[in-house]
Amino acid sequence: MSLTAEEVIAKFKESGALLEGHFMLTSGLHSPVYLQCALVLQQPRDAEQFGRSIAEHFQTENIQTVASPAIGGIVIGHEVARALGARFIWTERQNGSMILRRGFSVAPGERILVVEDVVTTGGSTRETVTALQASGAQVVGAASIIDRSSGKADVGVPRIALATLDVASVDPSVCELCKRGEVAIKPGSRKT
Numbered sequence: 001m002s003l004t005a006e007e008v009i010a011k012f013k014e015s016g017a018l019l020e021g022h023f024m025l026t027s028g029l030h031s032p033v034y035l036q037c038a039l040v041l042q043q044p045r046d047a048e049q050f051g052r053s054i055a056e057h058f059q060t061e062n063i064q065t066v067a068s069p070a071i072g073g074i075v076i077g078h079e080v081a082r083a084l085g086a087r088f089i090w091t092e093r094q095n096g097s098m099i100l101r102r103g104f105s106v107a108p109g110e111r112i113l114v115v116e117d118v119v120t121t122g123g124s125t126r127e128t129v130t131a132l133q134a135s136g137a138q139v140v141g142a143a144s145i146i147d148r149s150s151g152k153a154d155v156g157v158p159r160i161a162l163a164t165l166d167v168a169s170v171d172p173s174v175c176e177l178c179k180r181g182e183v184a185i186k187p188g189s190r191k192t
């Protein structure tokens, strides 16, 4: 059974992967929501269920290969590939460019699905799509567990997400929470 958007969000909250409050993101922007996807993917059984749910959208697309931007996309991309019976590869950034390394290659016309954990601006997915297309592959679509762009991110190919969050990330100068005098915290920097 495919997970509903509500079930996806519930799993994030249960695992502490979705925090609500007042946060400073890596980008420097402030947001009332912070996502740490690695926490929801700690249990392989949960990762497998997310993977199957994404795969269900692409069962009839003859996907030969799933490709993900490292590091964030690797766990979920691998699970989607398992569910589709496809090959799995990843791209990584070198000198600012997203490329295939480690001997990975794609064939001309190879049907590829690009999978990431969270789409915020869509930058990593879009760069992965572009790199694969430049190698001659046919990128059929893209997917993520969460879309936090309110559906706005354009990655150049059709895209789906298991759950879409409508949360603004704003410059601190216009942050409503800051105006109320609340201090933004940076969850990534906290050690537990």
Ligand SMILES: [Zn+2]
Pocket (backbone or CB within 6 Å): 022, 030, 031, 172, 175, 176, 177, 178, 179, 184
């Ligand atoms: Zn703020």
